[in-house]
Every structure is written in C-alpha cells, then in structure tokens.
Amino acid sequence: MEGSEAIAEAAIAAGCRFFAGYPMTPFTEVLEHFAEKLPAVGGVCVNAESELEAVGMAWGALATGARAATGSTGQGLSLMQESFSEITLAELPLVAFNMARGQGDYFQSTRGGGHGDYRHIVLAPMDIREAADLTQLAFHLADSWRTPVLVQGDYLLAHTAEAVDVAPLQFGALPPKDWAVDGSGGGTGRSAVISPLGIGKHNTPGPGIEGQQQAIAEKMSRIAAGEARVESGFLEGAEHVVVAFGTSAKFVRYAVRRLRDEGVAVGYVRPITLWPFPADAVAEAASGARSVLVFELNAGQMVDDVRLAVLGAAPVRSIGGISTDHSGFGVGPLLDVEVIAGRIRAAVTEEEVPA
Amino acid sequence: MSAGKVVVRGTVDIDIEACKGCELCIPACPPEVLVMSTEVNAVGYRYPELLPGCTGCRACLDVCPDFCFEVFKYEHPVEVDVGGSP
Amino acid sequence: MTVGDEPVRHQVGEKTPHLLQTGEHDLCPGCGEPVAIRILLETLAELGLTTSTIGVVGIGCYTAFARTLDVDLVQALHGRAPSVATGVKRMQPDKAVFTLQGDGDMVNEGLQEVLHTAARGENITCVLLNNGVFGETGGHMTATSVLGQRTKTSLEGRDAGYHGYPIVIGDLLARLEGAAYVARGSVQSAGAVARTKRMMRRALETQLAGEGFSMIEVLTMCPTGWFVPTASGPSYMEETLGQVHVMGELKGGA
Numbered sequence: 001m002e003g004s005e006a007i008a009e010a011a012i013a014a015g016c017r018f019f020a021g022y023p024m025t026p027f028t029e030v031l032e033h034f035a036e037k038l039p040a041v042g043g044v045c046v047n048a049e050s051e052l053e054a055v056g057m058a059w060g061a062l063a064t065g066a067r068a069a070t071g072s073t074g075q076g077l078s079l080m081q082e083s084f085s086e087i088t089l090a091e092l093p094l095v096a097f098n099m100a101r102g103q104g105d106y107f108q109s110t111r112g113g114g115h116g117d118y119r120h121i122v123l124a125p126m127d128i129r130e131a132a133d134l135t136q137l138a139f140h141l142a143d144s145w146r147t148p149v150l151v152q153g154d155y156l157l158a159h160t161a162e163a164v165d166v167a168p169l170q171f172g173a174l175p176p177k178d179w180a181v182d183g184s185g186g187g188t189g190r191s192a193v194i195s196p197l198g199i200g201k202h203n204t205p206g207p208g209i210e211g212q213q214q215a216i217a218e219k220m221s222r223i224a225a226g227e228a229r230v231e232s233g234f235l236e237g238a239e240h241v242v243v244a245f246g247t248s249a250k251f252v253r254y255a256v257r258r259l260r261d262e263g264v265a266v267g268y269v270r271p272i273t274l275w276p277f278p279a280d281a282v283a284e285a286a287s288g289a290r291s292v293l294v295f296e297l298n299a300g301q302m303v304d305d306v307r308l309a310v311l312g313a314a315p316v317r318s319i320g321g322i323s324t325d326h327s328g329f330g331v332g333p334l335l336d337v338e339v340i341a342g343r344i345r346a347a348v349t350e351e352e353v354p355a
Numbered sequence: 356m357s358a359g360k361v362v363v364r365g366t367v368d369i370d371i372e373a374c375k376g377c378e379l380c381i382p383a384c385p386p387e388v389l390v391m392s393t394e395v396n397a398v399g400y401r402y403p404e405l406l407p408g409c410t411g412c413r414a415c416l417d418v419c420p421d422f423c424f425e426v427f428k429y430e431h432p433v434e435v436d437v438g439g440s441p
Numbered sequence: 442m443t444v445g446d447e448p449v450r451h452q453v454g455e456k457t458p459h460l461l462q463t464g465e466h467d468l469c470p471g472c473g474e475p476v477a478i479r480i481l482l483e484t485l486a487e488l489g490l491t492t493s494t495i496g497v498v499g500i501g502c503y504t505a506f507a508r509t510l511d512v513d514l515v516q517a518l519h520g521r522a523p524s525v526a527t528g529v530k531r532m533q534p535d536k537a538v539f540t541l542q543g544d545g546d547m548v549n550e551g552l553q554e555v556l557h558t559a560a561r562g563e564n565i566t567c568v569l570l571n572n573g574v575f576g577e578t579g580g581h582m583t584a585t586s587v588l589g590q591r592t593k594t595s596l597e598g599r600d601a602g603y604h605g606y607p608i609v610i611g612d613l614l615a616r617l618e619g620a621a622y623v624a625r626g627s628v629q630s631a632g633a634v635a636r637t638k639r640m641m642r643r644a645l646e647t648q649l650a651g652e653g654f655s656m657i658e659v660l661t662m663c664p665t666g667w668f669v670p671t672a673s674g675p676s677y678m679e680e681t682l683g684q685v686h687v688m689g690e691l692k693g694g695a
Contacts, residue, residue, distance in 0.1 A: 060528025195516030422464030
C-alpha cells in the first residue's frame with residue numbers, strides 16, 4: 001500500500017476514531033484514506049472547509065477523550081498554528097500529520113510555529129514501515145504526555161508503495177482520560193472545563209494562566225529528557241559524520257554504506273525525533289570526528305540543532321540544499337544516492353561542495 | 356402617594372451588595388414598585404428598594420444582570436395600608 | 442404602612458441559576474450578557490439537559506462565565522467554537538452541544554466557521570450574544586455594528602463608504618438549508634426576555650429532535666461599548682441595533 005494508506009491504517013489500528021482535514025498536495029490521500037476507512041470502524045472523518053476548521057474539529061473530538069488527528073502539508077499547518085499552541089496549553093493529545101513538500105518545515109515543526117512557549121514531539125519516519133510504526137507510537141506518546149505529536153512525512157512517503165502489514169502495536173497501559181468532558185459534570189458543582197488558560201472553575205480553580213504555562217514548560221523539560229529517539233550506523237572509526245532525517249536519510253544511509261565500501265571513514269546519525277532532538281547522540285558521534293555534515297532538503301534548518309549539539313567539537317557543514325521538482329511538491333535532483341555520495345566525498349576531501 | 360390600601364401579591368429580597376446600580380429593574384417592573392435608593396452600597400452603587408404592590412411576577416429577576424433578586428409570591432394576596440406621601 | 446401576620450409565600454424562580462457556581466461577576470453594570478446566560482441555563486435545566494450538555498465558549502467578555510458555568514465546557518479560541526463544537530458533537534452525538542459566542546467572535550473572526558457548520562447541518566445550537574461591539578477589547582467596531590454607531594474604530598459613526606455595511610448574520614444563516622432554526626431575541630425588557638426564552642427553548646428542541654443546525658442570537662446591552670449612560674442601554678438598543686437586527690424567528694419555529 002502507499003504511505004498515505006499505511007499511515008491511515010496505522011492510526012486506525014491505534015484507535016483513532018476522528019479525523020478532519022482539508023485537501024492539499026501531498027497530504028490529500030491521507031484524508032481520502034481516512035474518509036474511506038473511518039466510517040467502517042464507527043469513526044468520523046470530516047472534510048473540513050478549511051485547515052483552521054479541521055484542527056478545531058479535532059480539538060473538540062479530543063476534548064471528549066477520543067483519539068483524534070488532523071494533518072496537512074506545511075502551508076496548511078501554518079494556518080493551524082494558533083490552535084496548535086493553545087491545544088498544547090490545553091493538554092490535549094492531538095496527533096498531526098505533516099506530509100511536507102520537501103524538508104523545509106523543520107523549523108515550523110520543531111520551533112513550534114505558533115506563539116508562546118511550547119514544543120511538539122516530532123517523529124520523522126524514513127520509510128513507510130517506520131511511518132506506520134511511528135504513527136501508532138504518536139498516539140501513545142500524545143496520550144501519555146497529554147501533548148500534541150507531529151508525524152513529519154513528505155511527498156515520497158505519501159506516494160511510494162511498499163508491502164507493509166499494519167498490526168496494532170502495544171505500548172503499555174495508559175491512565176484513563178478522567179479529564180475528558182461528557183456532560184456528566186453539569187450541575188454537580190464539579191463540572192470540567194478544558195482550556196488553555198488554566199483558570200479552572202470557581203469551585204475547582206486551576207493554576208491560572210502563568211501557572212499553566214509554567215506547568216507546560218516543565219512538562220516539556222521532562223519530555224526532552226526522556227523521549228529522544230535516534231538511529232545511527234557506521235560510527236565505529238568514523239572520521240566524518242553525516243546527519244540526516246526523514247526519507248532523505250534513507251538515501252544518505254545508502255550513500256554512506258557505499259562510501260564505506262570505498263574505504264571512506266564516514267558514518268551517519270539519523271534523528272528519529274526532531275524534537276526532542278537527540279543532541280547527546282549527535283554530540284557523542286561528533287566528539288571523535290573531523291567534521292559533521294548535515295544533509296537536508298532545505299536552506300539549512302536542522303543544521304542549527306546539529307551545531308547546538310556539537311558545540312564546536314567539530315566543524316559543521318551543510319551539504320544539502322533546496323531541491324524539488326517543477327511542481328514544488330515532490331522530489332528533486334538532489335535526492336539521489338550518487339549525488340549525495342558525491343557531496344559527502346567532496347566534503348571529506350575538503351573540496352567545495354556545489355551549491 | 357395618597358393614603359389608602361394596596362394589594363400586595365408578592366415580595367422580593369434584594370441583594371443590595373451585589374447590585375451595580377444599572378437601574379434596569381426600575382422600568383421593567385410592571386406595577387412600578389421599584390425605586391432606586393438614596394443610600395449607596397459598600398462599593399458606592401445605589402440599589403432598588405421595594406414599595407408596596409409587588410405582584411411576584413419576577414420581571415425584575417429576569418432583567419437583572421447581577422442576580423440580585425429573590426422573588427416570592429404570597430399564597431393569598433395581602434392588603435396593605437399605605438401612609439401619606441413621604 | 443402596616444402589614445398583618447407574616448404571609449405564607451413560595452419562591453418564584455431562582456436568585457442565581459443553579460447552573461452557575463456563583464452569580465458574582467465583573468461584567469459592567471447594565472450588561473445584557475448575564476441576562477442572556479440566565480435564559481440559556483434556565484432552559485437547559487428545564488429541558489432536563491443538566492448532565493448531558495457540553496458547552497463550547499468563545500472569547501469575549503462572556504468568557505468570564507467559563508469559570509462559573511456549572512456545565513462541562515471546552516474553551517475555544519476567538520471565532521473557533523463552531524468547529525470545536527462539531528468535533529464534540531460528532532463524538533458525543535447524544536449530548537446537547539452549544540456554543541456561546543459574541544458578535545466579534547462569531548461574525549468577524551469566525552464567520553466562515555458558523556456558515557460552514559450551519560451549511561453542514563451540524564446538530565448543535567449556536568448562541569450569539571450580539572452587542573454590536575468588541576466589548577472585551579474596549580469598544581471597537583464589529584461586522585454587526587450598525588451605520589452611525591460610534592466606536593473606537595468608527596469615531597464619527599460607522600460610515601457605509603468607509604466602513605461598509607453590517608452583516609445581519611441570522612438572515613445569512615437562515616438561507617442555508619442545513620439551518621433548521623434561526624431566531625433573534627433580546628434582553629432589554631422583561632417582555633423581550635420572555636420571548637427570547639421561548640426561542641432558546643425551540644432552538645435546543647431543534648437540536649434534541651436532530652433536525653439540524655440551530656442558532657439563537659440575543660441582542661444584549663453594552664452601555665460601556667456604546668458610550669451611553671447605563672440606564673439608556675435598552676433604549677439605545679431599540680433605536681439602533683434593534684432596527685437592523687430585528688427580533689423574531691427567522692427560520693423554523695411556530
């Protein structure tokens with residue numbers, strides 16, 4: 001099945017019963033698959049009339065305790081940012097899919113494109129198998145931490161097909177959602193309010209606006225300490241380390257393997273969580289290296305996090321760049337194992353890396 | 356007001372400290388038995404006072420933004436003597 | 442004045458609706474919003490919906506009641522309550538779901554949301570508190586402010602050439618097939634309150650019968666935002682907003 005379908009299947013296997021979205025390339029097929037599959041399991045899929053309404057509907061569904069999701073491509077997620085910020089403050093477990101055009105949404109995803117102090121957990125699968133697994137993990141992490149999780153996909157993931165079996169994964173028990181609203185609190189003096197403001201009710205006051213923001217910031221620190229995920233290879237004796245994420249990382253792995261066969265002492269580190277960024281793993285890989293090379297299909301975004309992790313232990317260079325097709329949606333000439341291998345080779349021999 | 360008798364069918368208890376002096380109850384009262392006080396409450400607002408003749412219709416309760424009124428209806432109307440004009 | 446023995450009496454109505462955790466609030470003297478909220482809460486209780494209602498509150502002066510309404514609530518962003526209410530209702534179709542929004546919220550920021558929610562015939566009840574101003578931010582023009590109305594962003598009075606015309610939202614919604622009941626009431630007098638209460642009941646009954654989208658707009662006084670003396674709120678409403686946003690049932694109803 002194609003990646004879009006695998007993602008929808010995985011979400012449903014994880015118990016997602018509400019999805020709202022707005023068509024936009026290359027996300028559209030995710031919405032189509034949810035529209036086809038959700039009713040059959042008693043769920044609801046709404047083709048919202050705007051991205052803003054899609055995230056609003058997911059917000060309402062989440063408030064009732066349901067597993068709910070939304071998604072779009074980068075531009076559509078831009079429209080949802082105010083709601084993302086506030087959903088984070090309201091501690092609702094939203095899962096959002098970014099089927100991005102290239103890799104230029106790294107900043108949007110990891111810096112939190114909305115206002116205020118918040119982060120999202122960001123999972124960046126490199127292929128369809130991993131996308132299906134990380135989608136299920138996303139719902140589990142969202143519920144465990146009561147915070148939004150973004151699954152960072154792209155055109156390649158959406159439209160490539162792979163044989164994949166999506167069986168429900170078990171992640172361990174979760175506490176009941178006693179915070180969810182169902183109307184039963186009415187008139188009891190202890191009715192609930194799900195709100196980003198943390199004010200609570202007259203009878204059951206909350207921590208207040210400042211207290212709520214501080215509590216969320218503290219939660220983010222705990223997430224950062226425990227949820228980073230990373231994969232790496234060929235680091236033994238590596239003199240140069242390539243850092244890459246998502247689908248382009250799969251190409252980088254092939255390139256690194258080929259270069260190792262040629263005797264080039266290069267390894268790779270692949271962040272699986274873009275936030276929390278696996279800074280420790282990158283720092284450790286960089287500690288013995290002569291250079292750290294960052295390959296990403298954008299003008300240089302993850303390289304900032306790599307530089308922060310490396311903290312001057314080795315020079316950090318961008319060897320990626322903007323590369324897309326004529327439509328702007330899809331794959332460009334830079335996403336090619338030969339080209340990538342060539343850039344790594346040039347960088348390790350201190351030649352100029354072509355623009 | 357001239358001396359005589361007035362039929363009173365109900366009464367209200369007014370939470371004068373909750374009142375913000377908006378005076379919406381005054382024109383709302385059909386028998387026109389609410390008048391604003393000359394005194395002020397603790398925060399400085401004048402508040403409504405009840406004259407004889409309430410019918411327990413709850414119009415004041417319905418229009419009050421600050422939930423100041425408790426309205427009661429008498430089981431049997433009461434005739435009340437009213438003295439000369441104040 | 443003489444009174445005989447203490448007469449037997451029984452209470453009529455409630456001082457404070459029991460679905461309010463407290464009647465205290467910091468809204469202005471003469472504000473119509475608490476009056477409209479009483480109508481909503483009394484109707485919910487009378488229809489037996491106390492433990493099966495979920496409200497979605499927008500952003501405006503009335504947001505203060507999100508702290509005191511003794512109803513399960515979801516706080517939404519400015520303009521966004523209808524989509525949030527859609528998500529709630531789709532997941533909890535047997536519950537009564539209402540939105541509580543002001544005119545700035547629903548007709549400015551959230552115009553798209555309410556139109557689409559009505560067009561889709563979502564079985565929710567939108568309650569619009571329309572005072573023709575952005576009250577919470579200090580008295581600025583909204584899409585429902587009327588020509589000639591002076592606000593901080595229309596200091597000489599709303600001018601058609603410069604500021605455009607008001608949107609009469611109930612009329613727009615009534616034209617959508619998904620909207621089953623659309624009505625406009627007001628709270629400037631006891632008579633208006635009584636009529637509005639009947640409309641509120643019909644709106645919620647429309648939802649309970651699964652007939653589609655329902656909307657009850659309530660014109661509320663805002664003497665502060667209108668820059669008129671407190672006691673002049675009712676007459677100002679009747680002379681200005683009430684002439685453009687006319688009371689009555691626009692769709693459905695008796």
